[in-house]
Amino acid sequence: MVTVRVEDVSFCYDRKKVLDRINFTAEQGEITAVIGPNGAGKSTLLKTIAKIVQPDSGEIFFDEKRLSRMRKEDVSRIVSYLPQDNVIPGILTVFEVVMLGRIPYLNWRIGEEDLKITVKVMKELGIDNYAKRYANKLSGGERQVVLVAQALVREPEVLLLDEPVSNLDIRNKLEILELIRKITKEKKMTTILVLHDLNLAAMYADKVIILSGGRVYARGKPYEVLSEDVLSSVYGIEAEIRRNGEKIQVIPLRPVKCDGKRQF
Numbered sequence: 001m002v003t004v005r006v007e008d009v010s011f012c013y014d015r016k017k018v019l020d021r022i023n024f025t026a027e028q029g030e031i032t033a034v035i036g037p038n039g040a041g042k043s044t045l046l047k048t049i050a051k052i053v054q055p056d057s058g059e060i061f062f063d064e065k066r067l068s069r070m071r072k073e074d075v076s077r078i079v080s081y082l083p084q085d086n087v088i089p090g091i092l093t094v095f096e097v098v099m100l101g102r103i104p105y106l107n108w109r110i111g112e113e114d115l116k117i118t119v120k121v122m123k124e125l126g127i128d129n130y131a132k133r134y135a136n137k138l139s140g141g142e143r144q145v146v147l148v149a150q151a152l153v154r155e156p157e158v159l160l161l162d163e164p165v166s167n168l169d170i171r172n173k174l175e176i177l178e179l180i181r182k183i184t185k186e187k188k189m190t191t192i193l194v195l196h197d198l199n200l201a202a203m204y205a206d207k208v209i210i211l212s213g214g215r216v217y218a219r220g221k222p223y224e225v226l227s228e229d230v231l232s233s234v235y236g237i238e239a240e241i242r243r244n245g246e247k248i249q250v251i252p253l254r255p256v257k258c259d260g261k262r263q264f
């Protein structure tokens with residue numbers, strides 16, 4: 001299993017700086033949640049770790065290996081990445097879509113191990129009963145669970161999920177995040193999630209990285225970094241934070257920046 005170290009990573013789209021000297025480490029067996037406002041650079045950060053875009057400067061290390069020197073095929077054996085927009089192209093059944101996650105391991109044919117893992121993950125996520133349905137006919141939430149399954153069947157060392165529960169109802173959000181936490185601990189995966197819901201981040205993340213305007217505004221354990229002042233500066237909201245030991249609950253109250261302009 002690998003530790004992911006992001007060192008001084010910067011990235012521009014055209015001339016717009018989107019990531020500005022990002023530094024953090026995501027540890028094995030832990031969930032690291034990346035949070036922050038729309039446009040803060042969260043998805044771009046995940047794309048640099050998945051080697052979909054290359055940083056302009058800085059380096060990402062998988063243990064001591066430099067990501068910039070690794071081949072894409074080698075990265076895709078280690079990393080599973082679920083993008084934010086959950087489109088499923090073509091006409092495929094749910095089973096086929098999930099099985100596609102095994103592609104880095106398929107040797108021109110589907111082996112017994114591939115089948116076993118696919119069935120196991122589908123059962124764990126409660127989607128085995130609609131294995132034969134066409135994925136393009138699923139609801140937004142059902143599709144999201146199928147794509148989480150596709151990311152998990154790879155049994156990755158590094159799991160990168162960009163807003164994996166954004167379309168799910170509250171029970172499904174909790175179930176999927178519980179499962180991701182269980183697998184992260186059991187398999188000692190390094191899991192990095194982008195989440196918008198601060199309470200879910202507080203409940204499930206071992207560490208939180210707060211991105212704001214392409215920079216790391218704060219990082220640490222949820223109860224250490226989430227405070228009224230931070231939420232006011234980063235999101236422009238007034239919020240109440242209830243604390244009970246290391247547990248915290250965020251109660252958003254109202255926006256404080258009222259100039260009528262969006263932050264993005």
Ligand SMILES: Nc1ncnc2c1ncn2[C@@H]1O[C@H](COP(=O)(O)OP(=O)(O)OP(=O)(O)O)[C@@H](O)[C@H]1O
Nearest residue numbers: 013014018036037038039040041042043044045084
């Ligand atoms: N392909 C692209 N070309 C040019 N600019 C882009 C591109 N993708 C994203 N951007 C810009 O980069 C910035 C960061 O985008 P990113 O998608 O990383 O934000 P995010 O934090 O994931 O936001 P959200 O919470 O809305 O998903 C934004 O200002 C966005 O407009």
Ligand SMILES: [Mg+2]
Nearest residue numbers: 042043044084
């Ligand atoms: Mg995003």
